[in-house]
Structure formats: structure tokens, C-alpha cells
Amino acid sequence: MKKKRLMAAISAIAVATTMFMGCGSSNNSAKSGDSATKENYNVSMVTDTGGVNDQSFNQSSWEGLQQLSKDVKDKNVKVSYLESKQESDYATNLDKAADSGCKLIWGVGYAMADALTNAAKKNPDVNYAIIDNSYGKDTLSNVTGVMFKAEESSFMVGYIAGKTTKTGKVGFVGGQTSAVIDEFEYGYKAGAQYAAKELGKTIEVQSQYAQSYNDAAKGKAIANSMFSKGCDIVFHAAGGTGVGVIEAAKEANKFAIGVDRDQAYLAPKNVLTSALKNVNVAVENLSKDAMSGKKIGGQTFTYGLKEGAVGIPEKNDNLDKKVYDDTMKIQDEIKAGKITPPASKDSYEKFVKDLK
Structure with a gap:
């Protein structure tokens, strides 16, 4: 009788352990059925001093990232932003984004061109992209410029x-x-x-x-x-x-x-x-390209009427x-x-x- 009780207890523990491991593998397991294979991909953006609710291109950039998190199904995408109240915040926020494990970091606005270059040099394994700036022939291999006509x-x-x-x-x-x-x-x-x-x-x-x-x-x-x-x-x-x-x-x-x-x-x-100026379109599309493994660094992309931007x-x-x-x-x-x-x-x- 004792042996039967012992075997039942071991069996219950094994089932419970299996259930715990299954839940711990992914918080989306009930939805995807294959979520354990999903790769985590964190994308962040740093605003210029206009802030994320500027009714303009910072807000549009953030909307692009939000749409990205809705559209991408094969990865666990986490998007975030850091607001810059003054220009001295650019370097600090870019460092924070890198320290948080982001694989792609967007700088919104040409004003942070120097700060973004410095951040990219310190973090060669992180991809960076900047709105409204082109570095031309000096573009680093892990930096992408985005310009609009x-x-x-x-x-x-x-x-x-x-x-x-x-x-x-x-x-x-x-x-x-x-x-x-x-x-x-x-x-x-x-x-x-x-x-x-x-x-x-x-x-x-x-x-x-x-x-x-x-x-x-x-x-x-x-x-x-x-x-x-x-x-x-x-x-x-x-x-x-x-x-x-x-x-x-x-x-x-x-x-x-x-x-x-x-x-x-x-x-x-x-x-x-x-x-x-549909910044959201560029942010979403280039982020998807980076996530899929396409090489977007070391160059500048320009969007105009022909591209619907x-x-x-x-x-x-x-x-x-x-x-x-x-x-x-x-x-x-x-x-x-x-x-x-x-x-x-x-x-x-x-x-x-x-x-x-």
C-alpha cells in the first residue's frame, strides 16, 4: 500500500514538473503551439526632444514599432522607447537601450547623429538606425541611415x-x-x-x-x-x-x-x-528586414513619392x-x-x- 502511494506521489510530481516547464518556456505557448522555438527580439527607439507624443515624427516612429510588434508572428517582439528631454539625454538613453539587450535601436532625428555614432562604436554587435540622417561613406557597418524626400x-x-x-x-x-x-x-x-x-x-x-x-x-x-x-x-x-x-x-x-x-x-x-512623411512605414519595414537577417547596416535608405513614403x-x-x-x-x-x-x-x- 505504501509502495502504491509512493509511486502515485512520484507520478504527480513528474506531471507537475512537466506542466511547469511547459509554461515557463513561453508566455505565448497557448496561442502558438510552437512558441518555444520563437526567438526574442527587442527593438527600442530614442526620441529627440520633441517627445513621443509630439503629434509628428517621434509619434509616427513609435506607431511603426507598435505595428511591428503586432505583425511579426515568428518572434517574440518587444518594443519600447526612451524619451529625451534635452540633447544631453541622447547618449544616456542610447546606452540604456543597449544595456537592456536591444538588438536594434532607432534614433529619431538628425540631432542625435553624433551620439548614435559613438554608441554604435561601443556596441558593434548592436544594430542602430537613425531617422533623417545620412553618414554617407562614413556609415558604420552596424548603422543604417534613413532619409525622406x-x-x-x-x-x-x-x-x-x-x-x-x-x-x-x-x-x-x-x-x-x-x-x-x-x-x-x-x-x-x-x-x-x-x-x-x-x-x-x-x-x-x-x-x-x-x-x-x-x-x-x-x-x-x-x-x-x-x-x-x-x-x-x-x-x-x-x-x-x-x-x-x-x-x-x-x-x-x-x-x-x-x-x-x-x-x-x-x-x-x-x-x-x-x-x-510616413516614418512609421520605414521604421516597421527596416526593422522587419533586420529581424529576418537582411543586411541593412552600412548604408542609407531614401524614401519618397515613388516608395509611398x-x-x-x-x-x-x-x-x-x-x-x-x-x-x-x-x-x-x-x-x-x-x-x-x-x-x-x-x-x-x-x-x-x-x-x-
Whole structure:
């Protein structure tokens, strides 16, 4: 009798042990049936000073990682972010991400280019990628640059502004002076001048920089000044600072043009359109490539209209249908290479000269 009880106890312990080992192998075992073979893959991103809820490209980048975690089924994907309150946080946050075991770390914004390079040198076994920066021939083998042809979508919204303005004056508010924001400014200005030529009129474009991506109050003040000087449409490429531009347009009952995302939800009656830069698409796709073992380091990927990474949203109630349809024709001409929007001051000046 004692022997039977002993054998029953041993059997119960064995079953319990097997059940424990099975649960411990994966927290997704009930769903996948083969989860024990899944590889863990951690991806993190470090924001610039605009923060993850900037209604702009930091937020779009995070949405790309969130979508990644939903779409990838063959790996246990964990995504996370670290917010930078000031530029001195970049190096610290990049180190934290590496120390946490991340296999791919995204730096959002050209401002952390130096910090990311230093981090990549210290951690050669970790892959890094950066939005809005190219290191060219100096790109490290474990670093990927990602650039966007923002001048293409900016040209389109500039054309819309030029065809829509009733005062003949439109504005541009930039975040910080840089080659990246030049793409937005000069693409926008060129689009407005292209429209001016079609209409046979003069259009003035006022420009000002806030020198910040997270100062909504300053963005609002700049936009208010432009509205008081006769502008009836203001385009921003200023991250969180641009939220203030949209607030100013709402209060003045004028139009703002959003950036990076379709920002119409911030002021449905006062956002004319937005210059889209689908950072989320690039972040998700390149992360998938890295996870699948593809070599993405040591090079720069550039996304534009042809890749579906920039453009404008579908027409909203604020935008005239004919203007929208004309802009779609402009989009086709850019894709076909018939129009090459300028991305710098020099190329803009040549573009305007050639228009005359």
C-alpha cells in the first residue's frame, strides 16, 4: 500500500514538473503551439526632444514599432522607447537601450547623429538606425541611415497653398535650422511659386524658425505674427512647436498645413492638408528586414513619392476639389521626373529662375 502511494506521489510530481516547464518556456505557448522555438527580439527607439507624443515624427516612429510588434508572428517582439528631454539625454538613453539587450535601436532625428555614432562604436554587435540622417561613406557597418524626400510632399502642399490663398501671402514655420528642414522650406516655397506662375500672380512666402521642436507657445506666437501680416495659410515643419501653429490657425480662423502625419484631427476646420512623411512605414519595414537577417547596416535608405513614403492625405472638406485634383497631377509629374522639387536654397533659386 505504501509502495502504491509512493509511486502515485512520484507520478504527480513528474506531471507537475512537466506542466511547469511547459509554461515557463513561453508566455505565448497557448496561442502558438510552437512558441518555444520563437526567438526574442527587442527593438527600442530614442526620441529627440520633441517627445513621443509630439503629434509628428517621434509619434509616427513609435506607431511603426507598435505595428511591428503586432505583425511579426515568428518572434517574440518587444518594443519600447526612451524619451529625451534635452540633447544631453541622447547618449544616456542610447546606452540604456543597449544595456537592456536591444538588438536594434532607432534614433529619431538628425540631432542625435553624433551620439548614435559613438554608441554604435561601443556596441558593434548592436544594430542602430537613425531617422533623417545620412553618414554617407562614413556609415558604420552596424548603422543604417534613413532619409525622406520631404521636398516632394512640401512642394505639393506649397502648390496647394498657392492655389488656395486669397491674400497672396503664406507662411512657413521651421523647427531648427538644418539641411533636413531646408527640404520642407524650399520645397514649399517652390510649390507656391509654381502655383503663382500658373495663376499669373505674385505670392509672398514668409519664413521664420522657432529653433525648437517642443515649444508650442513660440510656434503659436510666430504664426499669429504671420497671420497679422496678411498670411492666410501657414505650413509648419516644427514637431511639437507646430502644434502651436495649428492652435493659432484655429483661433484666427485661418488655415494651417500639418506635417509628417495627417494633422487634421488637431483642428478639423482649420487644417488645409498635411505634408506626410510616413516614418512609421520605414521604421516597421527596416526593422522587419533586420529581424529576418537582411543586411541593412552600412548604408542609407531614401524614401519618397515613388516608395509611398511621402505625399498628402486624401482631400478633406477644407480643400477645394479642383485644387486637390490639380495637385494629384503635380504628384504624377514629380514621380515621372518632370518636376524636381528643390531641397536647398541654391536649388530653389535655380528652380525659380528656370520658372521665369
